[in-house]
Amino acid sequence: MRIGILGPLQISGAGVSGTRLRALLVRLALDPGRVVTAERLVDDLWQDGAPEHPTSALQSLVSRARREAPGLIVTHPSGYLLDVRADDVDAWRFERLAREGAAEEALSLWRGTALADAAGMPFAVATAAHLEELRLATLARRIAGDLARGADVTAELEGLVAAHPLREPYHALLVRALLADGRRAEALEVFERVRRRLADELGMDPGRELLDAYEAALRDSPGSSLPAQLTTFVGREADVARVRELLGVARLVTLTGPGGAGKTRLAIETAATLRVPDGVWLVPLAPVSDVLTALSSAVKAADPVAALRGTSPVIVLDNCEHVIDQAADVASRLLTEVPGLRIIATSREPLDVTGEHLHTVPPLDAAAAVHLFSDRAAAARAGLDLSAAADICRELDGIPLAIELAAARLRTLSPSLLAAQLGDRLSLRGSRTAEPRHRTLRAVIDWSWELLSPDERRLLARMSVFSGGATYEAVLEVCGPGVESLVDKSLVTVQGERYTMLETVRRYAAEKLDDPSVVAAHARYYTALAERADSFLRTDAQLDWLAVLDAEQANLDAALDRSGDPLRLFLARIWLWIMRGRRREAQAWAARMPEAEGLAHELCAAITGGVPGPALLESDHPATLAWWGLTGAPAAPDGVMAEARRSLARLGDHPDPWTRATVRLMAGLVEFEYGTPGAADSPLEAALEGFERTGDRWGKAMTLTWLSLAAENRGETARALSFATESVRHATAIGGMEAIPGPVMLRVRLAQLHARLGRFDEAEASLDQTWEAAESDPVARARVLHVRGEIARRKGDQKTAVDLLREALTLVEGAPRQLVALIHMELATASGSRAHVDAALELTADGDDKTVRATVLEGAAAWLPGSEAAALRAEATRLRGLDPEP
Numbered sequence: 001m002r003i004g005i006l007g008p009l010q011i012s013g014a015g016v017s018g019t020r021l022r023a024l025l026v027r028l029a030l031d032p033g034r035v036v037t038a039e040r041l042v043d044d045l046w047q048d049g050a051p052e053h054p055t056s057a058l059q060s061l062v063s064r065a066r067r068e069a070p071g072l073i074v075t076h077p078s079g080y081l082l083d084v085r086a087d088d089v090d091a092w093r094f095e096r097l098a099r100e101g102a103a104e105e106a107l108s109l110w111r112g113t114a115l116a117d118a119a120g121m122p123f124a125v126a127t128a129a130h131l132e133e134l135r136l137a138t139l140a141r142r143i144a145g146d147l148a149r150g151a152d153v154t155a156e157l158e159g160l161v162a163a164h165p166l167r168e169p170y171h172a173l174l175v176r177a178l179l180a181d182g183r184r185a186e187a188l189e190v191f192e193r194v195r196r197r198l199a200d201e202l203g204m205d206p207g208r209e210l211l212d213a214y215e216a217a218l219r220d221s222p223g224s225s226l227p228a229q230l231t232t233f234v235g236r237e238a239d240v241a242r243v244r245e246l247l248g249v250a251r252l253v254t255l256t257g258p259g260g261a262g263k264t265r266l267a268i269e270t271a272a273t274l275r276v277p278d279g280v281w282l283v284p285l286a287p288v289s290d291v292l293t294a295l296s297s298a299v300k301a302a303d304p305v306a307a308l309r310g311t312s313p314v315i316v317l318d319n320c321e322h323v324i325d326q327a328a329d330v331a332s333r334l335l336t337e338v339p340g341l342r343i344i345a346t347s348r349e350p351l352d353v354t355g356e357h358l359h360t361v362p363p364l365d366a367a368a369a370v371h372l373f374s375d376r377a378a379a380a381r382a383g384l385d386l387s388a389a390a391d392i393c394r395e396l397d398g399i400p401l402a403i404e405l406a407a408a409r410l411r412t413l414s415p416s417l418l419a420a421q422l423g424d425r426l427s428l429r430g431s432r433t434a435e436p437r438h439r440t441l442r443a444v445i446d447w448s449w450e451l452l453s454p455d456e457r458r459l460l461a462r463m464s465v466f467s468g469g470a471t472y473e474a475v476l477e478v479c480g481p482g483v484e485s486l487v488d489k490s491l492v493t494v495q496g497e498r499y500t501m502l503e504t505v506r507r508y509a510a511e512k513l514d515d516p517s518v519v520a521a522h523a524r525y526y527t528a529l530a531e532r533a534d535s536f537l538r539t540d541a542q543l544d545w546l547a548v549l550d551a552e553q554a555n556l557d558a559a560l561d562r563s564g565d566p567l568r569l570f571l572a573r574i575w576l577w578i579m580r581g582r583r584r585e586a587q588a589w590a591a592r593m594p595e596a597e598g599l600a601h602e603l604c605a606a607i608t609g610g611v612p613g614p615a616l617l618e619s620d621h622p623a624t625l626a627w628w629g630l631t632g633a634p635a636a637p638d639g640v641m642a643e644a645r646r647s648l649a650r651l652g653d654h655p656d657p658w659t660r661a662t663v664r665l666m667a668g669l670v671e672f673e674y675g676t677p678g679a680a681d682s683p684l685e686a687a688l689e690g691f692e693r694t695g696d697r698w699g700k701a702m703t704l705t706w707l708s709l710a711a712e713n714r715g716e717t718a719r720a721l722s723f724a725t726e727s728v729r730h731a732t733a734i735g736g737m738e739a740i741p742g743p744v745m746l747r748v749r750l751a752q753l754h755a756r757l758g759r760f761d762e763a764e765a766s767l768d769q770t771w772e773a774a775e776s777d778p779v780a781r782a783r784v785l786h787v788r789g790e791i792a793r794r795k796g797d798q799k800t801a802v803d804l805l806r807e808a809l810t811l812v813e814g815a816p817r818q819l820v821a822l823i824h825m826e827l828a829t830a831s832g833s834r835a836h837v838d839a840a841l842e843l844t845a846d847g848d849d850k851t852v853r854a855t856v857l858e859g860a861a862a863w864l865p866g867s868e869a870a871a872l873r874a875e876a877t878r879l880r881g882l883d884p885e886p
Helices: 019-029 038-045 054-068 090-100 103-107 122-148 154-163 168-180 184-202 208-218 237-247 263-272 291-299 304-308 321-337 366-380 389-395 400-411 415-425 436-450 454-463 472-478 483-488 503-511 516-534 542-551 553-562 566-580 583-592 599-607 614-618 637-651 657-674 681-694 697-713 717-733 743-756 760-773 778-794 798-809 817-831 834-844 850-861 866-880
Strands: 073-076 079-082 252-256 280-284 314-318 342-346 356-360 493-495 498-500
Touching: 019 038, 019 054, 019 079, 019 122, 038 054, 038 079, 054 073, 090 103, 090 122, 103 122, 122 154, 122 168, 154 168, 168 184, 168 208, 184 208, 208 760, 237 252, 237 263, 237 342, 237 356, 252 263, 263 280, 263 314, 263 342, 280 291, 291 304, 291 314, 291 321, 291 553, 304 321, 314 321, 321 342, 366 389, 366 400, 389 400, 389 415, 400 415, 436 503, 454 483, 454 503, 472 483, 472 516, 516 542, 516 553, 516 566, 542 553, 542 566, 542 697, 553 566, 566 583, 566 599, 583 599, 599 614, 637 657, 657 681, 657 697, 681 697, 697 717, 697 743, 697 850, 717 743, 743 760, 743 778, 760 778, 778 798, 778 817, 798 817, 817 834, 817 850, 834 850, 850 866
Parallel strands: 252 342, 252 356, 280 314, 314 342
Antiparallel strands: 073 079, 493 498
């Protein structure tokens, strides 16, 4: 570094004295390698009035500078320049490093107050403020990274919030740091303190970043889904330390080893020791056949990759071996698209993903095995003579699962008798695989099976029909009584209110199931459960029932796959898919449904691209009012208008208040899209009132989105933003913004509305998140660039606006014409080019989107003389469906 201005002036190999001389070098360092005119230098350095002979005074000052710091200043006919590269000046290098994300290196360049030797001079004030702002933001990013890696940053953050009491990012980070440290109450107190201060001193509410941290604190755990463990963790302390060490250098650590070796328990115990501000998600893959669906269910998002972008969580992908190719693909995608993510995978073989580090989980050594056996034996029956423990553990090859199953038998057997029986049983090796430890584990389970009574065997085999466990009620109805005895024998475990089996045990038990009636009973039970839940999904009890359906997704999928009447269960699950925006999942199941007659079959046909049939068009089933949300295919405007009006006439007086509200929602959005936009408010407001009464958050989220558009159509920007923000709140409660069609579009609208109200920081923060979410979608990125260009123009940076908008136009292939037209209009305003106005008019000349056409006409009016402009504005008012101005 040759020139340092992030603190007192510092020049490599030189010492410069004199206040004005140092200020000169600071001023030139702000434009390295560029000519600064003599006039500019005189104005900047003698702000209290130019000297009597300014040119001579400046030349004298430059001469002194050349003597004290030779080789730096070059004379130019119009002024002087500092002959260094930008990267030779610490302030410029700092900005580059900060942009590239090298926060720690960037911050190391600071030595004190930026531009200290020009403090108070007008030319330095704005630049010093900009550098300080960037330093504070970079410091926040560095701390966020440290926090994601598990560092203790609480003390540093407490100092920062004291020094910057109104800087929300530091408060948000402090909330997360306290939460990661288990200090939830203090985290909530920090939020409340800054909330009050923002309200009292600035009259404003906390921003999204701070609210997100607060909501994480309210959830008690930042997204963690690790189950509580019911037994002590024995013999793997060194493994935990090693896996933690690997996670410090690798983002994917796969635990490999034989079945029953304890890979899952080791993964969970290790994850529980990590300080992870954005949560630990357990994704159990054993009961599923689709890894992405399991991940979606775990993180409660239709697009889990998009939902995780911008966070730094840990994901445990458990039991990958039966879906190894899918698991590898999903892990690779997650690691590529979520830079802050770390994965712990458990599998009997490596995932073979670039960057993967392996940790083999071997059987326990002799001492640890005896420790584990003794611990479990004491729980089974205290006071036993365990002198045979070492022999028993050796016979069991030190495999934890085998040891635990054996120890459970000590309730009825003496240790010596157990040891004798184990010798005979373990000689019966399995032949399903050549892996010796797998055969040993099979022998242990086989032996456990034979020790069960006939009723217990029958119940264990029946329970294998469940995927992902079941409630007591489900076990009782599908399989019959007696599960308590299987819990006592450690073949079934209780986790919360669910009864589960180790997957190895479940698969073994499934081989013994010879009663097809239990499969039918399972399908009947979960069909009835889905139908019961469906009736509550449109009420204020929907969150509780969504949680039930999330917990039972694997069972619901299994039931739908095996049911004798799958269309009935399909119909019962439709509304959940609509609420969560899970279009692809619904379409995949619809394509698999059998041919039949009736509403469910016609729904399947419509969802997979067919024509709606009479049963679908005449039914009052909730799904018939919103099945279009699962198709993704636009209909002809005239047909949509006709159908909407027919539905309103047919169901507008329906006795069910939710149906009435939904019909009005459909009527409002169709009126806005294809009818008279200004007339959409009335049905939408009626719809919102109806959904408020029923408590349906999905209905409120959808209606508020369209009310926001209607308010924007009227020019009521603040009201539009309020509606959109409230819509996001309701959508988030039921599973994320994916519940609203076009989530990226909604985020972009939020940013645009913020910008039009002058809230540029909020707008740019929203776009930063959206840019990451739209990484693989060029059209979505064009939307983001469009709004970034508008923001730049509104801030007075026309050049940046033009560059952004031109880049947006390179991404619009296949985009809706409305979007392309709006980009052209914005570009016309920013660049002053009439050609872009003509392009926008041509693109919307025969379009159906009246509000976009109106926007283009209003923009074009600014380029025309009075009477022509008035005519365009009048036509825009007509298209918007608004009363003409008097």
